[in-house]
Amino acid sequence: MSKKRIIVVGNGMVGHNFINTLATSEHASDFEIITFSEEPRLAYDRVQLSKYFSGSTADDLALTSEAEYQQQGIIYTLSDKVVAVDSQARTVTTANGQVEGYDRLVLATGSYPFVPPIPGKDQDHCLVYRTIDDLEAISASAAVSKTGVVVGGGLLGLEAANALKQAGLDTHVVEFAPRLMAVQLDEGGGKLLRHKIEELGVTVHTDKATTEIVAGEACRYRMNFADGSHLETDMILFSAGIRPQDELARQSGLDTGERGGIVINDYCQTSDEDIYAIGECALWDNKIYGLVAPGYQMAKVAADNIVSALITHSEPSLSFQGADMSTKLKLLGVDVASIGDAHGHTAGSKSYVFNDDIEQVYKRLVVSADGKKLLGAVLVGDVDAYGNLLQLMLNDMDIPGNPANLIVPSSGAEDSAGLGVAALPDSAQICSCQSVSKGDIAAAVQGGCCTMGDIKEATKASTVCGGCSALVKQVMDAELTALGVEVNNNLCEHFAYTRAQLADIIRVKGYTTFTQLLESHGHGHGCEICKPTVGSILASFNNEYVLKDEHIGLQDTNDIFLGNMQKDGTYSVVPRVAGGEITPEKLIVLGEVAKEYDLYTKITGGQRIDLFGAQLHQLPAIWKKLVAAGFETGHAYGKSLRTVKSCVGSSWCRYGVLDSVSMAIALENRYKGLRAPHKIKFGVSGCTRECAEAQSKDIGVIATENGWNLYVCGNGGMRPRHADLFASDLDDDTLVKYIDRVLMFYVRTADRLQRTSVWMENLDGGLDYLQEVVINDRLGICAELEAGMTKVVDSYQCEWKTTVESAQKLKRFSHFINADEADRNLYYVRERGQRRPATDAERIELVSLDAASH
Amino acid sequence: MTDWTTVCNLNDIDPDTGVCALYHGEQVALFRWGSSDTVYAINNFDPIGKANVLSRGIIGSLGERPVVASPLYKQHFDLQTGVCLEDSNVQVKPYAVQVAHGVVQLG
Numbered sequence A: 001m002s003k004k005r006i007i008v009v010g011n012g013m014v015g016h017n018f019i020n021t022l023a024t025s026e027h028a029s030d031f032e033i034i035t036f037s038e039e040p041r042l043a044y045d046r047v048q049l050s051k052y053f054s055g056s057t058a059d060d061l062a063l064t065s066e067a068e069y070q071q072q073g074i075i076y077t078l079s080d081k082v083v084a085v086d087s088q089a090r091t092v093t094t095a096n097g098q099v100e101g102y103d104r105l106v107l108a109t110g111s112y113p114f115v116p117p118i119p120g121k122d123q124d125h126c127l128v129y130r131t132i133d134d135l136e137a138i139s140a141s142a143a144v145s146k147t148g149v150v151v152g153g154g155l156l157g158l159e160a161a162n163a164l165k166q167a168g169l170d171t172h173v174v175e176f177a178p179r180l181m182a183v184q185l186d187e188g189g190g191k192l193l194r195h196k197i198e199e200l201g202v203t204v205h206t207d208k209a210t211t212e213i214v215a216g217e218a219c220r221y222r223m224n225f226a227d228g229s230h231l232e233t234d235m236i237l238f239s240a241g242i243r244p245q246d247e248l249a250r251q252s253g254l255d256t257g258e259r260g261g262i263v264i265n266d267y268c269q270t271s272d273e274d275i276y277a278i279g280e281c282a283l284w285d286n287k288i289y290g291l292v293a294p295g296y297q298m299a300k301v302a303a304d305n306i307v308s309a310l311i312t313h314s315e316p317s318l319s320f321q322g323a324d325m326s327t328k329l330k331l332l333g334v335d336v337a338s339i340g341d342a343h344g345h346t347a348g349s350k351s352y353v354f355n356d357d358i359e360q361v362y363k364r365l366v367v368s369a370d371g372k373k374l375l376g377a378v379l380v381g382d383v384d385a386y387g388n389l390l391q392l393m394l395n396d397m398d399i400p401g402n403p404a405n406l407i408v409p410s411s412g413a414e415d416s417a418g419l420g421v422a423a424l425p426d427s428a429q430i431c432s433c434q435s436v437s438k439g440d441i442a443a444a445v446q447g448g449c450c451t452m453g454d455i456k457e458a459t460k461a462s463t464v465c466g467g468c469s470a471l472v473k474q475v476m477d478a479e480l481t482a483l484g485v486e487v488n489n490n491l492c493e494h495f496a497y498t499r500a501q502l503a504d505i506i507r508v509k510g511y512t513t514f515t516q517l518l519e520s521h522g523h524g525h526g527c528e529i530c531k532p533t534v535g536s537i538l539a540s541f542n543n544e545y546v547l548k549d550e551h552i553g554l555q556d557t558n559d560i561f562l563g564n565m566q567k568d569g570t571y572s573v574v575p576r577v578a579g580g581e582i583t584p585e586k587l588i589v590l591g592e593v594a595k596e597y598d599l600y601t602k603i604t605g606g607q608r609i610d611l612f613g614a615q616l617h618q619l620p621a622i623w624k625k626l627v628a629a630g631f632e633t634g635h636a637y638g639k640s641l642r643t644v645k646s647c648v649g650s651s652w653c654r655y656g657v658l659d660s661v662s663m664a665i666a667l668e669n670r671y672k673g674l675r676a677p678h679k680i681k682f683g684v685s686g687c688t689r690e691c692a693e694a695q696s697k698d699i700g701v702i703a704t705e706n707g708w709n710l711y712v713c714g715n716g717g718m719r720p721r722h723a724d725l726f727a728s729d730l731d732d733d734t735l736v737k738y739i740d741r742v743l744m745f746y747v748r749t750a751d752r753l754q755r756t757s758v759w760m761e762n763l764d765g766g767l768d769y770l771q772e773v774v775i776n777d778r779l780g781i782c783a784e785l786e787a788g789m790t791k792v793v794d795s796y797q798c799e800w801k802t803t804v805e806s807a808q809k810l811k812r813f814s815h816f817i818n819a820d821e822a823d824r825n826l827y828y829v830r831e832r833g834q835r836r837p838a839t840d841a842e843r844i845e846l847v848s849l850d851a852a853s854h
Numbered sequence B: 001m002t003d004w005t006t007v008c009n010l011n012d013i014d015p016d017t018g019v020c021a022l023y024h025g026e027q028v029a030l031f032r033w034g035s036s037d038t039v040y041a042i043n044n045f046d047p048i049g050k051a052n053v054l055s056r057g058i059i060g061s062l063g064e065r066p067v068v069a070s071p072l073y074k075q076h077f078d079l080q081t082g083v084c085l086e087d088s089n090v091q092v093k094p095y096a097v098q099v100a101h102g103v104v105q106l107g
């Protein structure tokens, strides 16, 4: 039997998923698969497209590679578009004139961005957001623009706004409807989302219909609106919805919907049974699914159907039955979720609304007339309940107890959504992207999986958007517990304890080395997880020199040479500049050292100066000079106190009420060198205007007319969290006392790499409990906590000073143990007057130059 | 018979750490297992992070295998075979090494 030819038009996420399903099935060898991509590359992860702006490359986003397709025998043509289908002759023709015959044709052409017919929309710097090529155009335009407007305040529009914001533009969103994300959110949710987004500095304009785009005065363009107002901008991104790419289908006479989309039946067949349509171009039951998960289901169904029709000649076993469109996202850092009938369209439905203006949380539940079933929900600001609510709805389960309990924040530790994973039926879909059910995960656990990594590999759950990972873990843990396996919170394979337990053991037994602990409580030889963790605990309690012989092998990448390792293996040098205050003399020293060693110099986000590109053998000489000039290490490499950011405060500022700089310097000098489960940052502001951003720090201090307000457990970074007000109007001594206690309690009880925010959120009782322990000494440990801190403060040493004074320690700071040469693999180019590591492409040139000159 | 080249003294390597030696123009990462006289030798170039840094990683055991974790992105390399545990298609070159009379020799 000759191979059956399957042509797939479009190599997007769904087209690729279809190909992959067929190419990895047991019937793979019966098919010859041919695919055409209009884009210059094979399929990539469009869902993660925005990551392109935060550093991901086209390669990172790729879902496959040409090599992989070649290996699988898949024939592909890039940058060529299928322009005609002859369903009689069963051939397709491309723009370049290539003609190919098929046995079955699969249209996976996706959709294209809709650009409203506004006069002036076709000019330069008027762009859309769909492909990697689009993103390249956006980056180029943003680089020569100051202001950017996104037309459309839906899901994609807000993602696009985030990209413009990250590119540093003054960003606006213009929405035609009266609220943001009108499809997913109700009025209350839309309002809160708007408020939160405006707080982030994005200006939102709703109820605006753009009538024309003309030349601007202050900016490149001016947008005129129907209500007579206008807005100036340098670039415009249209994100006003998507339209199914159904051009081919129309042309070849296949049925299409009134508002577009290729009509398909439950087997994903179009009106010609030999032609299938899947993904965003397909119209099923008059619905287009603009998400990847339903597309993947269609891909599975189509592949199954084609195998049964051509190979096994049996009844198809799968059919497409619609899909759930619930979503959970983070838009501009704001958590948003929408489930099922979010607008309460179902007849007789009732709603429960929870609105917290202070915490900025909005939740709405839509329940059936009898109050027993959950029909839909909107969550803004706090989406923890998403997984459980979704399961309640999808599985048509009875709401346990009063529905209001599902959205009212719980007072104690009990699960606010009131539903354990145990209650879910086996058929419950846990990962919608890969359609993995609870039963699938349970089976994988029974088959021996016991880590998230195992589960991902075995079931593919949690490998697309990642939104299900918390729930997958819960199911896995529940399943393991049911099998009698103790759920593993062990630090790693060498220690069957958590970090907090190890900290207790070390403290009670008075251990001072890793070897003592390993011999008594561990096994094996240790690893890169337990060694630094134990190294950190030992340092928190005993505060010995981290490069002492018995500790040196425990230190992670950065600590082991007291500098942050850069991508090419060189290091950065960050001296402490307490409170951000520095004398002109010291600035000059930094400049001289940087100049002498040609170090790339940059002001950090932490109010100090970072010198990059020092080679291992240069570090001692650099630090000798810095130490001689009175500098100390800044511990930029350590999981320890980083910086105490200050504002100028009462000594200069006309609003300042207390001397924030002096306080910041005092605090930085007190806690410098304190090793902790994760890094710790402080901020001290001189008045409520809060110029030091203290509320985004682990420890924040803000001056008031009556003393200091202490805030705790905030951070920026990946999951920003505002600090909570811990105590008000404190005098200097009480302030320090409370900080001592909070930090030591954190050091003793937090998990590895857990910042103060997550630590506090996980404390049973949260902030209230922490206040009880620290202010009212509920555990009776305050004296001990303070003593622990005093010990650390009294035993401080500058690690770099100790190191440059020890000839034995300095021996390690050379690239080779047996030669004085430097690493020959370092290549640099100059940019804006300083050096930076060469990119891969630049390296190839530089390496060959280098070779030619030898 | 192997020609052994002496590259350093055993005591130049702090217990449970690594150093890098230059050997016939190649960079070789040497690791000392605890304070014993077992030394492992693999190439110093991290093929994933693309930099000469493996000697600066933390060593330990995974199951029975002695490994080093790359200091850049933490992939593990088997100290005996150079194979990457996360991706068996990736391997760094292992070297024959012996410790005799307190010196470390490559061959």
Ligand code: SRM
Pocket (backbone or CB within 6 Å): A564, A565, A566, A572, A573, A574, A602, A603, A604, A605, A606, A607, A608, A609, A610, A636, A642, A643, A679, A681, A696, A697, A714, A715, A716, A717, A718, A719, A755
């Ligand atoms: C140099 C600097 C960026 C800059 O050019 O401004 C920087 C650079 C690095 N940051 Fe940062 N961060 C710097 C300020 C910040 C800030 C802003 C601030 O401190 O006000 C933040 C957000 C605030 C916060 O931490 O709450 C920040 C959030 C992070 C995070 C995410 C932490 C989180 O909890 O989500 C990481 C990753 C981590 O620590 O695991 C990180 C990690 C890193 C590392 C250490 C990554 C690494 O291991 O190579 C970078 C190396 C520094 C180096 O080589 O010297 N950096 N980093 C800033 C150094 C400040 C300083 O003087 O010490």
Ligand SMILES: Cc1cc2nc3c(=O)[nH]c(=O)nc-3n(C[C@H](O)[C@H](O)[C@H](O)COP(=O)(O)OP(=O)(O)OC[C@H]3O[C@@H](n4cnc5c(N)ncnc54)[C@H](O)[C@@H]3O)c2cc1C
Pocket (backbone or CB within 6 Å): A009, A010, A011, A012, A013, A014, A015, A016, A036, A037, A038, A039, A046, A047, A048, A049, A050, A080, A081, A082, A083, A108, A109, A110, A111, A129, A130, A131, A156, A159, A245, A248, A278, A279, A280, A281, A289, A290, A291, A292, A293, A295, A465
């Ligand atoms: C920024 C962004 C964020 C998103 N976020 C999410 C999310 O969080 N969750 C989610 O579920 N979904 C999300 N989506 C939607 C998701 O990406 C799509 O649902 C999915 O990509 C649809 O896959 P597809 O294969 O149907 O279409 P596409 O991925 O668009 O692929 C179609 C391909 O076919 C090509 N093509 C079209 N016509 C032809 C022709 N005639 N000849 C040759 N090639 C042709 C196109 O160039 C394209 O490469 C997001 C989309 C974007 C743009």
Ligand code: SF4
Pocket (backbone or CB within 6 Å): A647, A648, A649, A650, A653, A654, A655, A656, A657, A660, A685, A686, A687, A688, A689, A690, A691, A692
């Ligand atoms: S926080 Fe207050 S005191 Fe400090 S600089 Fe700003 S306005 Fe001045």
Ligand code: FES
Pocket (backbone or CB within 6 Å): A430, A431, A432, A433, A434, A461, A462, A463, A464, A465, A466, A467, A468, A469
């Ligand atoms: S739901 Fe997207 S990866 Fe599981």
